[in-house]
Structures are given as structure tokens and as C-alpha cells.
Amino acid sequence: MNPPSPDPADSPRPAAPVVAELSHIDDIDVVPGARLADLTTLRIGGRPRALLECATPDAIVAAVRSLDAADVPVLVLGGGSNLVVAGGDLDLVVVALRNRDVAYFTGATDDVLLVRAGAGLTWDDLVADTVARGYGGLECLSGIPGSVGATPVQNVGAYGVEVAQILHRVRWFDRATGVDEWVTPDALGLGYRTSVLKNTGAAVVLEVEFRLDPGGRSEPIRYAELAGRLGVSPGERSDPAVVRRTVLDLRRGKGMVLDDDDEDTWSAGSFFTNPVIREDELPTVRSRVAGRLGSAQAEQMPAFSAPGGVKLSAGWLIERAGFSKGHPSSSSPARLSTKHALALTNRGAATADDVIALAREVRDGVREAFGVVLHPEPVWVGCHI
Ligand SMILES: Cc1cc2nc3c(=O)[nH]c(=O)nc-3n(C[C@H](O)[C@H](O)[C@H](O)COP(=O)(O)OP(=O)(O)OC[C@H]3O[C@@H](n4cnc5c(N)ncnc54)[C@H](O)[C@@H]3O)c2cc1C
Numbered sequence: 001m002n003p004p005s006p007d008p009a010d011s012p013r014p015a016a017p018v019v020a021e022l023s024h025i026d027d028i029d030v031v032p033g034a035r036l037a038d039l040t041t042l043r044i045g046g047r048p049r050a051l052l053e054c055a056t057p058d059a060i061v062a063a064v065r066s067l068d069a070a071d072v073p074v075l076v077l078g079g080g081s082n083l084v085v086a087g088g089d090l091d092l093v094v095v096a097l098r099n100r101d102v103a104y105f106t107g108a109t110d111d112v113l114l115v116r117a118g119a120g121l122t123w124d125d126l127v128a129d130t131v132a133r134g135y136g137g138l139e140c141l142s143g144i145p146g147s148v149g150a151t152p153v154q155n156v157g158a159y160g161v162e163v164a165q166i167l168h169r170v171r172w173f174d175r176a177t178g179v180d181e182w183v184t185p186d187a188l189g190l191g192y193r194t195s196v197l198k199n200t201g202a203a204v205v206l207e208v209e210f211r212l213d214p215g216g217r218s219e220p221i222r223y224a225e226l227a228g229r230l231g232v233s234p235g236e237r238s239d240p241a242v243v244r245r246t247v248l249d250l251r252r253g254k255g256m257v258l259d260d261d262d263e264d265t266w267s268a269g270s271f272f273t274n275p276v277i278r279e280d281e282l283p284t285v286r287s288r289v290a291g292r293l294g295s296a297q298a299e300q301m302p303a304f305s306a307p308g309g310v311k312l313s314a315g316w317l318i319e320r321a322g323f324s325k326g327h328p329s330s331s332s333p334a335r336l337s338t339k340h341a342l343a344l345t346n347r348g349a350a351t352a353d354d355v356i357a358l359a360r361e362v363r364d365g366v367r368e369a370f371g372v373v374l375h376p377e378p379v380w381v382g383c384h385i
Pocket of ligand 1: 146157
């Protein structure tokens with residue numbers, strides 16, 4: 001991602017008077033000329049009214065509290081890796097979280113170690129630090145872009161581990177009550193790629209505590225592909241450093257580790273969540289797959305039991321509906337990743353409209369082919385699918 005670049009050709013945008021007041025606070029920097037295109041991994045998005053970089057929890061709370069009181073729309077920003085933002089002039093102020101403190105301490109029992117990290121810390125820096133110290137717990141979530149504070153927002157997960165499994169506590173600023181407090185995971189309503197914070201902005205996560213294994217054992221390896229690569233049986237634990245290396249390797253092969261030189265990673269990650277359908281809908285979906293692709297494909301269709309029904313693979317459905325990797329073509333400004341059909345990518349010149357048009361084409365194509373509705377995973381700002 002490029003740093004925010006002021007464009008001298010642009011006229012400055014008038015910021016709300018509250019922004020001028022906030023600029024006097026020591027740990028708040030007002031950054032001129034910001035564009036969301038420079039702050040998001042999908043590299044799209046227009047100009048906010050202002051960008052406030054906040055270096056401490058107190059600064060974040062002061063900024064959000066004042067902006068809310070002045071009725072100024074706020075976009076809380078971490079690493080910008082789960083956002084689809086409209087172009088043009090945006091009627092909002094970006095509060096970018098840049099508090100990055102890390103502290104380790106023992107939990108209630110000796111076999112548990114806790115790490116507390118600032119919401120603005122880059123998630124993978126925290127994972128790398130825990131693994132380098134020989135602690136287990138976060139290794140399967142290696143390489144996920146974005147910030148520590150956003151991980152509970154959509155209960156990030158990969159390779160058989162979700163944040164819900166390792167989360168100890170969250171310090172948040174509740175925007176309705178104005179209270180800055182520590183809460184336990186049950187307050188977060190964590191589910192598959194969701195929580196009470198996703199798409200609501202109800203609270204701002206200021207700091208997060210995770211449970212670690214000081215004995216250097218990874219989380220149990222539950223994901224078959226990862227277990228196979230590691231040569232362990234599903235459910236066994238392994239060396240966190242080896243797991244991290246292996247996960248990063250697997251992710252790179254799918255364009256899922258940010259890389260300025262690889263346009264397949266200029267994305268918001270998986271663009272659609274894996275759809276969960278009712279169990280009684282499964283035979284209908286299988287028969288639509290059989291009608292289109294034959295009974296062998298219908299039998300092979302991935303389907304796993306999950307809370308609420310049966311989870312299907314969005315990537316499998318997208319490819320079987322006719323959207324192969326790289327769709328629609330090498331000259332398209334927005335196209336599916338050439339490594340992973342579930343990622344929509346900006347090849348450099350795409351606008352929000354290009355991304356939205358591609359997302360609609362894929363969503364509608366899957367619905368027409370198999371009767372399954374795909375839901376986008378990223379958060380939409382000023383636009384919608
Ligand atoms: C290449 C790539 C691979 C990815 N792989 C995965 C994956 O394997 N698993 C997975 O789950 N996700 C994945 N993602 C999605 C994304 O990385 C995660 O959702 C990540 O947690 C987003 O963090 P962020 O700081 O970039 O959030 P942002 O994009 O900055 O924000 C996303 C949303 O969260 C809100 N938010 C951010 N920080 C806070 C906070 N501190 N308090 C309250 N609200 C906040 C924002 O307001 C916004 O609504 C991937 C993305 C990319 C680009």
C-alpha cells in the first residue's frame with residue numbers, strides 16, 4: 001500500500017470545525033490530502049473530509065467522542081483491508097488507529113500467557129512477534145492483513161482457527177454509552193465472519209488481549225490441507241514457527257499475502273463469505289449442480305455442517321458457475337485474482353463502480369446457476385453491491 005499522497009491539483013476539502021479542535025491534541029495528527037485509495041488494500045476510495053491519525057487509546061476516544069457529538073460521520077480505519085469505499089468526495093472523517101503497544105503477562109494460571117496489543121498494531125506483526133518468542137496460539141492466522149483491533153470485528157479466521165478461539169478480552173469505546181471498558185468475548189456476539197461490531201460501528205476496539213501457549217505448542221491443526229503439509233493428523237499440535245511458515249506459503253500461493261508487486265493481492269481478501277444454507281436446501285442445490293455439471297460434480301461439491309445449516313464453498317460455486325480465475329480478462333481494470341476465484345482484484349485503474357459491477361456479475365451468476373445467494377464479506381462505505 002502506498003502512503004497517503006497529497007495531490008496538489010486537488011482543492012483542499014473543508015473539514016468540520018471539530019477537526020481543527022482535535023488537531024490540538026498531542027497524539028492526533030491531521031493528515032492533509034488523504035485518499036482512501038491510498039489507505040485500502042483494494043486501492044479504491046475517494047477523499048474524506050479529514051484523516052486523523054490517533055496514536056493512543058485516549059486520542060482515539062477523544063476523536064470519536066467529539067466527532068459523534070458534532071454529528072460528523074466517522075470511518076474507523078485499521079489497515080483498510082476489508083473495505084470497499086466509493087470514489088469522489090466522501091462526507092466522513094477517517095479516524096485511523098495507530099496505537100501499537102504490546103505487553104505480555106501471565107494469566108490466572110501458569111499455563112496461560114496473555115498478550116495485550118494496541119488496536120492499531122499490524123496484526124501480522126503481532127503474530128510474528130509471538131511466534132518469534134516461541135509462543136503458540138496465533139500462528140494459523142499468519143499473513144492476514146489489517147490491524148489487531150479489526151480482528152474481533154469480523155472474527156477473522158483462516159486455516160481452522162478463528163479469533164473467537166483465542167480471544168481473552170477486548171477494550172472498547174462504546175459509542176452509545178460513551179464508556180471505555182474491558183469486555184469478555186460473550187459481549188461481542190462472535191460468529192462466522194461477524195460480530196456485533198461488523199457493519200454497525202457500535203464501538204471502537206482500543207486494545208485486545210489474546211491467550212497464548214507459553215509452552216510453544218500451536219493451536220490444534222484442524223484444517224486438512226494444512227495438516228497434510230505439516231505431516232500431522234488433524235487435531236494434533238505443532239511447532240508455531242513451522243506452522244507460520246507453512247501457512248504463509250499456502251497463503252502466498254493463493255495471493256492472500258499482501259504484496260505490492262503482485263496485483264492478485266490488491267484486493268479485500270475473500271470477497272464473499274461461504275454461504276450457509278438450510279440442510280433441506282442442500283438436495284436442491286446438488287441437483288442444480290448435477291443438471292449443469294453432471295452428477296460426479298454434484299457429489300464432490302464441498303458441504304460442511306455449520307451452525308445454522310450447511311456451509312458451501314463460495315470459491316467452488318463461483319468457478320463452477322463459469323467465473324474462472326482471472327475473469328473476465330487480462331485487460332479488465334477489475335478482475336478475479338488469477339490465483340483464487342474468491343478474490344476480486346483491482347489491477348491498478350479500477351474504480352469502485354468497476355469492482356461493484358464485477359461483484360454483481362459474480363453474485364448474480366452464482367444465484368442463476370445454483371440458486372445460492374452469496375453475501376459480500378467486506379464492509380461497504382458510500383456504496384453497495
Ligand atoms: C489479501 C487479503 C487476505 C485476507 N485474508 C483474510 C483471512 O484469511 N481471514 C479473514 O478473516 N479476513 C481476511 N482478510 C480480510 C481482512 O484482512 C480482515 O477482515 C482484517 O481483520 C481487516 O482489518 P483492517 O484493520 O484492515 O480493517 P479495515 O479494513 O480498516 O476495517 C474493516 C471494518 O472494521 C472496522 N474497524 C477496523 N478497526 C476497528 C476497530 N479497532 N474498532 C472497531 N471497528 C474497527 C472498520 O470501521 C470497518 O468497518 C483478507 C484481506 C486481504 C486484503
